[in-house]
Structure formats: structure tokens, C-alpha cells
Amino acid sequence: MNFKTIHDIHHCFDHALQPVETISSGDTRCFDIQDASGGLIQKESQADILTRLPHDALNPVCGPLFIEDADPGDVIEIELEDFEPGAWGWTGLIPGFGLLADDFTQPWLKISEYDSESVYFRDDIVIPFRPFAGTIGLAPAEPGQHSIVPPRLCGGNLDIRDLVKGSKLYLPVQVRGGLLSIGDTHACQGDGEVCGTAVETGMKATATIRLHKGDRILAPMFDMPPVERDQSLNEGFIVTTGVGADLMQGARDAVRFMMDRLVKKAGMEEEMAYALCSVAGQLRISEIVDQPNWVVSCYMPKAIFKSTSLKAI
Template sequence: MHFKTIHDVHHCFDHDLKPVEIINSGDTRRFDILDASGGLITRDSKAEILTRLPMDALNPVCGPLFIEDAEPGDVIEIELLDFEPGGWGWTGIIPGFGLLAEEFTKPWLKISEYDNESVYFYDDIVIPFRPFAGTIGLAPAEPGSHSIVPPRVCGGNLDIRDLVKGSKLYLPVQVTGALLSIGDTHACQGDGEVCGTAVETRMAATATISLHKGDSIPAPMFDMPAVASDNHNEGYIVTTGVGPDLMEGAKNAVRFMIDRLKKKAGMDEELAYALCSVAGQLKISEIVDQPNWVVSFYIPKSIFKSHSLKAI
């Protein structure tokens, strides 16, 4: 089926933005989503471009849509119906950004081709194609222009890799009309998006938007369907971070994995860091045995096509 496409983009969340369209509960729209650079990064770009990207123009989102009858205290449901692949994407280490920003200070850029099944990340590293929109949000009640970069309780740059086709995201309405915007599509991403980027790509996304009157929730929630396996049936390589601070534990678990990939697979540390961002899974394994908590970082062995890489 063909649905009306939203092309208009904006670069902030603001409840004073003029909506591009007024829609009704149950309407379906197709969003023509630019990559996180707004199209400034091309297949031929070099890493240097990451030092001069205009930060106020990054992560453009399509919209906003005004949902008829939506009021504070209501909930908007976004059912994700389809993602249309764009064929290629980029992963970058941007100076000053990412979990280990203080350690990775130089720009680094990787262009990846992909198809409907796989992202061809590097030589013998192939990651399952698992598209989703990193940014889905409603306008906040607070007045003024708000950056798209941080997530909020009314949604935004959530970067939840499980918001795939078939998922339903629920967001609390804070302003009249809700003002829904969607952007930041990814071909694949690891839990945590630790280097700050996934495989960023232009994509079209189709979603049905529904209103639930009076069904107040405090923050985003979602229903995730049963999905086909990521083919991660060969096990995982897992590192950990242990200590009294979860953030430092997350950093240490990722540092540990980067070190293993460097020592055992011969990877440059930038490539290892980026791989952690697009394919790893950062998890809290234990948070009850005070004073120390355990954060684990998983890399699926199935993404490595060389047997030597599976033994790191």
C-alpha cells in the first residue's frame, strides 16, 4: 500500500513548531528520513568531515505531526510497519562524543554497504541487517527549543535497537496535539551505541499513529514482537566491568572488549570501538550485591566469518 510521505524536517523539539499536518488517530504515514548527518556525509567522505559537522543540524527528524484530540495525560502509540533500506550507511567516531570520548579524540569514519539481510561492516565481519528509527519523540511541555540529542520521558533520541518492524512504541503526551517526529534511522546498532553512532543511514519508515485517551504513563514503553533470530547461534564473547559505579562499569566492560579485539584479532582500536557500537550488547548483569555491580558486554561470534576471530 502507498501512504502519504512526510518529507519536512526540523532540528529541535519545540512545542511551538508549526505542524506539517494534522492527522487523526489510526492514520498511517511514511517518513522520508535523512541520515544523522542530514545528508552531509556521502559514500566518498573522509573522517575529517566529522570535525566540522554543524551540531545544530545533526539528527534531523521528520514532522512534527499534530494528532487530533491528543492532550496531556493521553498516550500516543506508534506502530512501526516497515523500513525501506537505503543501501549504505556510515559509522563515525566524533571527537568529544561517545562513551569513551576522553580516550578517542581523533575523527574516524567507516562507510558500510548493506542489503536486506546483512551489513558488510569490515572484511570478515558481517552483521545482520536490523533496521529501526533511533529517534521517535513528542514535543516536551517545557517551552523553548530543545536539542534532539538527549532522550526525554516523552521520547526523542531513545536509540532502542528493539524498535524494529512490528514494534509498538507508547509515548506520554505533554502538549496539545502531541507533535510527533521521527528520524535517525539505523541499519544496525548494538545496545548502548557506545561510540556514539550506529550504521547511520537514510531510510523511509512507515508507521501507524494511534491515540489512547487518558492512558497516562510516566515514560516510554514498547511492545516488541517475536522476531527472527539475529543468527547469533554461535555464542558470544563477553567482557565485564565490576565496581560501585554503573557508568564506570559500562566503560570498563567496553574498554576490556576493545583490548581483546586489539590483542586477539589485530584490530585497530578505532575499528574495535566502532564494532562494539554497531554490534555489541551492553547489559546490567547484577545490581543487588552491594557495594559492587556487574556490567557485561556481549559480542556475537556469528558476525565473524573467520574462525580465528571467533576465538578471541
């Protein structure tokens, strides 16, 4: 079925923004989403464009939609019905941004083609196509314009890779009408999005929006559907760890450890290794109770590597 498409975009969360439409609970809409650069990065772009991106124009989102009868204390459910893929996306190391920003001060850009099954990150690295919207949020109660970059209790730039087709995201309403916006679609991403970008791409996303009156929640929650056959799990994982008293430092250590293996054992340049950790690695807290030290692990699926030598890093 064809649903009304939302093309209007904006670049901040602000409950003073004029809604583009008022919808009712149960309505379905298609969102025509731009990539995180707002179309400024093209397939032929060079890395230096990353130093010229206007920060106030990044991560454009479609909307906002006013949900009829929604009030503070209610919950908005966003059921993600479908994603219509594009053909290519980009991954970038942006100076001053990312988990290891101090290590990477120069811009670096990777263009990847993809289809409905795979993202071709490199000739010998193929990652399953797993589209989702990185930014889904309602307007915050605090007045003024709020950056789209950080996530908030009412949603926003959550970058949760499991908000795929079939998932249902629940967000607490802070202002009348909720004011829902969606953007920042990805062809694939690892848990943590450690370099600051995934495979960023524009695509159309279809969602059904429902209102739950009086169902108070304090922060975003979601219902994830059963995982279909995932070939990335078929061959196991290479896993590195970070151990210490600080989880953020542990995350950095686990990623640096994985990068070191990719560089030394697979002959990968550091920038490529960092980007691969961002688009395919999975950061997990493995242990957080045995004080004073905690364990963060970085999982890399072996199945993405098409060369036998890469599987043995």
C-alpha cells in the same frame, strides 16, 4: 499500499513548531528520513568531515504531526510497520562524543554497504541488517527549543535497537496534539551505541499512529514482537565485564575489556574495535543488587565473525 510521505524536517523539539499535518488516530504515514548528518556525510567523505558537522543541524527529524484530540495525559502509540533500506551507511568517532570520548580525540569514519539481510562492516565481519528509527518523540511541555540529541520522558533520541518492524512504542503526551517527529534511522546498532553512532543511514519508515485517551504513563514503553530467526545468536557470544561501584564506569570497563581482546587477539585497530562494540556489541546490566559492586557485561555475537580466529578472541 502507498501512504502519504512526510518530507519536512526540523532540528529541535519545540511545541511552538508549526505542525506539517493534522492526522487522526489510526492514520499511517511514511517518513522520508535523512541520516544523522542530514546528508552532509557522503560515501566518499573523509574522517575530517566529522570535525565540521554543524551541531544544530544533526539528527534531523521528520514532522511534527499534530494528532487530533491528543491532550496531556493521553498516550500516543507508534506502530512501526516497515523500513525501506538504502544501500550504505556510516559509523564515526566524533571528537568529544561517545562513552570513551576521553580515549578517542581524533575523528574516524567507516563507510559500510548493506542490503536487506546484512551489513558488511568489514570483509570478515558481517552484521545482520536490523533497521530501526533511533529518534521517535513528542514535543516537551517546557517552552523553547530543545536539542534532539538527549532522550526525554516524552521520547526523542531513545536509540533503542529493539524498535524494529512490528514494535509498538508508547509515548506520554505533554502538549496538545502531541507533535510527533521521527528520524535517525540505523541499519544496525548494538545496545548502548557506545561510540555515539550506529550504522547511520537514511531510509523510509512507515508507521501507524494511534491515540489512547487518558492512559497515563510516565515514560516511554514499548511492545516488541517475537524475534524472528536471528543468526547472530547461533554461535553464542564472547562476553567481557566491568565490575565496580559505578555503573557508568562499569560500562566503560566492559567496553574497554572487549576492545582489548579485539585488538590483541584479532589484530584490530582500536578505532575499529570501538566502532564494532557500538554497532554490534550488547551492553547489559548483569547484576545490580550485591552492593557495593555491580556488574556490566558486553556481549559480542560470534556469528558476525567470518574468520575462525576472530571467534576465539
